[in-house]
Each structure stands twice: as C-alpha cells, then as structure tokens.
Amino acid sequence: xxxxxxxxxxxxxxxxxxxxxxxxxxxxxxxxxxxxxxxxxxxxxxxxxxxxxxxxxxxxxxxxxxxxxxxxxxxxxxxxxxxxxxxxxxxxxxxxxxxxxxxxxxxxxxxxxxxxxxxxxx
Amino acid sequence: xxxxxxxxxxxxxxxxxxxxxxxxxxxxxxxxxxxxxxxxxxxxxxxxxxxxxxxxxxxxxxxxxxxxxxxxxxxxxxxxxxxxxxxxxxxxxxxxxxxxxxxxxxxxxxxxxxxxxxxxxxxxxxxxxxxxxxxxxxxxxxxxxxxxxxxxxxxxxxxxxxxxxxxxxxxxxxxxxxxxxxxxxxxxxxxxxxxxxxxxxxxxxxxxxxxxxxxxxxxxxxxxxxxxxxxxxxxxxxxxxxxxxxxxxxxxxxxxxxxxxxxxxxxxxxxxxxxxxxxxxxxxxxxxxxxxxxxxxxxxxxxxxxxxxxxxxxxxxxxxxxxxxxxxxxxxxxxxxxxxxxxxxxxxxxxxxxxxxxxxxxxxxxxxxxxxxxxxxxxxxxxxxxxxxxxxxxxxxxxxxxxxxxxxxxxxxxxxxxxxxxxxxxxxxxxxxxxxxxxxxxxxxxxxxxxxxxxxxxxxxxxxxxxxxxxxxxxxxxxxxxxxxxxxx
Amino acid sequence: xxxxxxxxxxxxxxxxxxxxxxxxxxxxxxxxxxxxxxxxxxxxxxxxxxxxxxxxxxxxxxxxxxxxxxxxxxxxxxxxxxxxxxxxxxxxxxxxxxxxxxxxxxxxxxxxxxxxxxxxxxxxxxxxxxxxxxxxxxxxxxxxxxxxxxxxxxxxxxxxxxxxxxxxxxxxxxxxxxxxxxxxxxxxxxxxxxxxxxxxxxxxxxxxxxxxxxxxxxxxxxxxxxxx
Numbered sequence: 139x140x141x142x143x144x145x146x147x148x149x150x151x152x153x154x155x156x157x158x159x160x161x162x163x164x165x166x167x168x169x170x171x172x173x174x175x176x177x178x179x180x181x182x183x184x185x186x187x188x189x190x191x192x193x194x195x196x197x198x199x200x201x202x203x204x205x206x207x208x209x210x211x212x213x214x215x216x217x218x219x220x221x222x223x224x225x226x227x228x229x230x231x232x233x234x235x236x237x238x239x240x241x242x243x244x245x246x247x248x249x250x251x252x253x254x255x256x257x258x259x260x
Numbered sequence: 261x262x263x264x265x266x267x268x269x270x271x272x273x274x275x276x277x278x279x280x281x282x283x284x285x286x287x288x289x290x291x292x293x294x295x296x297x298x299x300x301x302x303x304x305x306x307x308x309x310x311x312x313x314x315x316x317x318x319x320x321x322x323x324x325x326x327x328x329x330x331x332x333x334x335x336x337x338x339x340x341x342x343x344x345x346x347x348x349x350x351x352x353x354x355x356x357x358x359x360x361x362x363x364x365x366x367x368x369x370x371x372x373x374x375x376x377x378x379x380x381x382x383x384x385x386x387x388x389x390x391x392x393x394x395x396x397x398x399x400x401x402x403x404x405x406x407x408x409x410x411x412x413x414x415x416x417x418x419x420x421x422x423x424x425x426x427x428x429x430x431x432x433x434x435x436x437x438x439x440x441x442x443x444x445x446x447x448x449x450x451x452x453x454x455x456x457x458x459x460x461x462x463x464x465x466x467x468x469x470x471x472x473x474x475x476x477x478x479x480x481x482x483x484x485x486x487x488x489x490x491x492x493x494x495x496x497x498x499x500x501x502x503x504x505x506x507x508x509x510x511x512x513x514x515x516x517x518x519x520x521x522x523x524x525x526x527x528x529x530x531x532x533x534x535x536x537x538x539x540x541x542x543x544x545x546x547x548x549x550x551x552x553x554x555x556x557x558x559x560x561x562x563x564x565x566x567x568x569x570x571x572x573x574x575x576x577x578x579x580x581x582x583x584x585x586x587x588x589x590x591x592x593x594x595x596x597x598x599x600x601x602x603x604x605x606x607x608x609x610x611x612x613x614x615x616x617x618x619x620x621x622x623x624x625x626x627x628x629x630x631x632x633x634x635x636x637x638x639x640x641x642x643x644x645x646x647x648x649x650x651x652x653x654x655x656x657x658x659x660x661x662x663x664x665x666x667x668x669x670x671x672x673x674x675x676x677x678x679x680x681x682x683x684x685x686x687x688x689x690x691x692x693x694x695x696x697x698x699x700x701x702x703x704x705x706x707x708x709x710x711x712x713x714x715x716x717x718x719x720x721x722x723x724x725x726x727x728x729x730x731x732x733x734x735x736x737x738x739x740x741x742x743x744x745x746x747x748x749x
Numbered sequence: 750x751x752x753x754x755x756x757x758x759x760x761x762x763x764x765x766x767x768x769x770x771x772x773x774x775x776x777x778x779x780x781x782x783x784x785x786x787x788x789x790x791x792x793x794x795x796x797x798x799x800x801x802x803x804x805x806x807x808x809x810x811x812x813x814x815x816x817x818x819x820x821x822x823x824x825x826x827x828x829x830x831x832x833x834x835x836x837x838x839x840x841x842x843x844x845x846x847x848x849x850x851x852x853x854x855x856x857x858x859x860x861x862x863x864x865x866x867x868x869x870x871x872x873x874x875x876x877x878x879x880x881x882x883x884x885x886x887x888x889x890x891x892x893x894x895x896x897x898x899x900x901x902x903x904x905x906x907x908x909x910x911x912x913x914x915x916x917x918x919x920x921x922x923x924x925x926x927x928x929x930x931x932x933x934x935x936x937x938x939x940x941x942x943x944x945x946x947x948x949x950x951x952x953x954x955x956x957x958x959x960x961x962x963x964x965x966x967x968x969x970x971x972x973x974x975x976x977x
Contacts, residue, residue: 201799215783231822392814403825
C-alpha cells in the first residue's frame, strides 16, 4: 500500500513504540538517576498509548450512553481503557517509590551518578 | 463449601484496618499478620481435600467467565497458598521480636500486603489480574528491601526497583499483544485459541512475558539485583524474598509457559537457562565472605535447579521440581532466620566472625546446620528425596543430553556442599577454647526455627506424606486441556 | 560503546514487535468481551459509562488490587521517609506573596467541588474515583504552595483513607454474605441516567475517590516534610 495509507493505519503504533524505545534507550544508557526515572516514565506512557490504540474502532465514539438511542456498534472498546486506568495508577505508585529512594540515596551518597553508587562488591 | 476468595480478601481487609488501630496504640500492629495468616492456614487446610479431586472455580461479580475475573483454586494453587501462609506465619512470629524500629507498624502492613499479593498470584485465572497482584508483591518487596534505610539497603532497593519496573513494562506489552490477537483476557480462553494463529506471532508475547516475570523469578541474565537485595534486606524479609517471592515469580513463568501458551518448543531453551543459572549461582557462592550474600547466590542456584527440573516436562520432572521448590522454601527460610540472630549478636555478616558460634548460640547453630544439610541434599532431610526425584526424572529420559546435564547438576551439588561445610566448620570447629558466655536467642525466636526444622525432618523421613499432592499438582500443569475444559465446557 | 549496544538491542526488539504487530490491524474491532460489554452493560449493571461498568463491576477485582498498590506505595513512602516528627500546627504559617495566596484561597474550594463532582458522577459521565481523587489531591497541593507551613490534619486524613478502603472491601463481603459472589451488585439498579442508579457502583467510586484523594495528599505531605 502507499505510504500515506501505511501511515494512516499504523501511525499510533509507530508513535507508541517510538516512545517505548526512547524510554528504553534512556534507561539503558543514561548515568543520572533522575534521568533514568524519567526514562521509565516515558516508557510507561508509550505502553499506555499502545494499549489504548489496540481498542480503537474506525469512526467510533466514546462508550458512554448519554442519550437513550445510541447504537452499541459504533463505540470503541472499553476494556483497554480500564486496563490503562489500572496501569497508570500502578505506574504512579512505582514512580513515587523511585523518587523517594532517590531522595534517600542522595542523602547517603551526595551524588546521583549511577556509576559512582557501587558500594556493593561482587 | 468455603469460598477461596476469602484467602485474599481477609488479609487485605486486615491490612487496611491496621493504620486505624495504629492511631490508638502503636503496639497492636504486629499481631495482625499473625491473625490473618493463621486464618489463611486453617482455610487452606480445610479446602485441601476438596481441590484434590476437582478444582474450585470462583467467579467474581456474579457474571460468567470470560466476562468477569475468575479464580481457579486447583491443587497447585492451594498447595502454594498453604506454603505461603505457613512460612509467612512462622516468619511473622520471628519478626515479633526482630523488628524493633519506631515505625514498626508500617513493616507489618507491607509484610501482610506482600503475602496477599503472593496468594493472589497463585490463585488467579486471568492474565491481567495476575499482573496486578504481581505488582502488589513487587512494590511491597521494593519498599521492604530498603526498610532499614541504611546505605546498602537503599542502593539495593533502587537497583531492584528499576529492573523490576522494566520487567513490568515488558509484561504489559505482552498482555497488550495477547489481547490484540485473541480479544480476551481469560487464561483458559486464550489457551483454547492459542493454536489457531501461526507460532511466529505468539513467540514475541511469550518471550516478553517470560522476560518480565523472569526478573522476579531470578533466571540467569535477569538476576543481577538478587545478591544485593537479599543481603541488604532485614533477615526476616530475606527469608520471605528467597523463600516465597522468587518462587511465586517462577510460578507465574510456569503458568504462562505451560497452561496459557502450551509451548513445548521453548522447554529446551529453559533447560539450558536452568543449568546456566545453577552453575553461576553455585560457583559465585563459593568464594563469598558475607554470609547473606552467599545464601543469596545459593538461592539463585536452587532456582536454576527447579527450572531445570520443570523443563524436563514429564510427570517425574515436574513433581521433582515442585518438591524441590518446597524443600528450598523451608530450608532457605530456616537458614536466613537463624543467620539473622547470629548477625544481631556478632554485629557483622562475615563468615569469619561466626567462629565459635556453636558454643555461644547452640540451638540456633543446630538449626542452621539442619537447614544447610537439607539444602545440600543429605538424608534424612527433605532435600534428599527431592533431588533424588529430579535425578531419576532426568535419567529416565534416556537421552545423552540429559545425562550430561545431570552430571553438571551433581557437580554443582558438590560445590554447594563445599561452601556449606566451610560455614559449619567455622561455626563448630573453630574459635577459642575458653568458655564463652551463652547468648541464646529469645524463646519466641526459637519456636519458628524449631517448627521449620521439624517439618524438614518429618517430610524428609516420610516423603509419601506429600507426594500424592505433588502428583496432582503436576498433573494440573501438564494436562492443560483438563484446565481448559473445566472452565469452558 | 554502551549506546551502540543499546541501539542494537532495541533494533532486535523492534523487529520482533513489528513482526507480531502484523496480526493486530488498527481500527478493526477484534475483541470478544468488549462487544459483549457494550451491548449488555447498561442492563446488567445500570451504569451508562461503559468504562466505569468494566472497571468497577465486571473487572472489580483489578480495581481492588489497584487501590492496594497505591496504598502499598503510600505506606512504603511513609516507612522510608522517617524525617517527620509528630506534626503540630505550631509551625509558622506564613503565606507566600499576596497574589499566590489569594489565588489559592479562591481556587481551593473550586477544585474540591470539581473533584467531588467527578467521582460522584463516575457512572454517568467520563471520570470516576481515580480521576476525581487526583483532582482533590491537587487542591491540597495548591494549599501547600499557597502557604508555607500549613499541613493537613494527620488523623483526619488517615481515618478517611481507611474508611474509603473499608467501604470497598465491606461492600464486596456484603455480597458474599448474601449468598452470591464477591462484589455482587446487590442494591437496586434504578433507572439508567439517574444519579442514584447502578447499585453499588457510585458508592464504591465515592469510597475510591476519598481514599485516593487523601492518600495522594498524604504522599505530597510526606515529601514536603522531607524537604524542610
């Protein structure tokens, strides 16, 4: 298919996985702890976008029956949205814990450079 | 008929109640885990005879699966729930006197939530629910590893957290790919449709989910967090992490590979990973000076052995793997609890400072020796029938590959015996001859150690006590069509 | 060197995922359970917002796990950050500049109202317990920004948090004691579109909203205490 059709069909997947890979790259290569935590957060955002993009139906609206005559065929899938709600809260919990540990780590070591925080020997 | 949902809901409700009681008096927090886990223990013993014949299915919310979440209480699930309740109860009794910080009620809340998450993982029948309860388990363990707040603890906790969060991200991507292909989140539903697509498109979700759960299960390249985390945590938490958390992670891997995907082609890969994990764990444990780090590497080795046994994928192999899982849980928990009080009395974690411990703390050293000999695999302890079953299963396959791998396994056992005997020698046969003041651990601490040692001895002498339970659990894992049929007639 | 290895690893993962994404076309409905929920959700649960009926009623156990995760993180934070003493209101409560102070005093009740509206109407309009609770917590954050030294009352927030969690677990167990399953919707469903409809769903969402709001406010409070 042509490039425009390809982009129209897969744009959301490309965007979501682009975010996931940017986040993974930051996690693997950066030295500062706060940057690593930001990379984790970016990766999580990409995953949420991917999950929601799975549930989309062409020309679908939000699954809310605000008027009595709405048709259930033209609505998007509500299940991925419920999964993403749960996953966002879990991501927030991990982020809060990570930042607390970063605060305590700074108090002990005086630096946030991951290459220097290597007290534990092999 | 009692509802297995209570196994998860009652500890959860009690954990929510603890802060309320904490406002009135700070000292009531430590009895809640004991209450909740005692309830769980009695409930699992009551349900046990029923699930051996047929698994109990519980639908949450009053709808029918796959449109709701369901719990599947089969023999494997209830066996693991029983183990979690038993080990959790004993370690909670130990922690009554071991944890003496100011904020101790928060320790007990986190501890109860860790065990609730673990019970939820083993009982659920839905893929996303597995992920949520697995996250409860992981987040409580991140907070508990750094609980003492010292330099080593916080550093280990942040490294564990980052690797664990990365693994959770992979699990979510895998769940997304599975939902996109099959349109449902129920394990039995996915399992019945799994062969209707080409193998290449389910290969990627399988690998992502094994990687994600494998971080917690400590399989070979993903276990860099384990030595730091298990050695810097408080000793009661090290016992729970080594004894329950990595086993529950391994259960999640096994459930995904055997029941949901039915992947027999990946067994060969898991076989090699298991042997690699075993060898790296045992060889690294050999030249450790720090006793808790040594025990952590030994945990890696034992998990490698269990993965090896489970990937043999016939009845004997899986039964042997489950037996080894129970033996490792009981033995490693005993070892960490005994070592905890030894460290409290000497103030250091080096093996050389344990010289002469045999005279200073006679009972604790005796229990430590029982645990060590059981893990090595000597009769009459529980380690012997479990390792014997694994060796028998590998030899019955009668292929040259398995014989070679069994020789590697036995070499690793010899290395294990070497480093454990080094510690036992330091405890009993070194140290000055002058009379030391006896420094026994408090009585409340000796009770759990005694019960663990007693169980190791009893089940070691009469393994028939639990072999039929293990065989039903192994049958549940192997015959995935029975699992699917019992849900979707 | 490390960057090169990272890029190679990511390229391998990207190739694998691109292979398996061929099976998931974009924009076509591929769900079995989603269609069932859309068709029968209004009669079976009484809520008009399908996402709410999935989150609270059909997959309510996941929501129970989710509030447990947030609770665990809040307790873990409290255990790690032990820098706080028993809070008294005797600390100097000094307002920031006049504009910030007045703005915060004006916005705080508005934010509380918007947050409460969102979590009470969770079964009718987009939103729900978590979204409303987050807005309530941001109202508290505004209060911290407006006056240095003002703290929320510790005991009151703990009691509200515990009550919120117990409402959820209690309603579930009430379903059990009536002989049905856990989290069974036992209150009358009423007429779809009314405020008092959908059985136990709005009550659960009120409990979740209170719990999440006070918990997030507690987390913010712990972190701000640590920095002073």
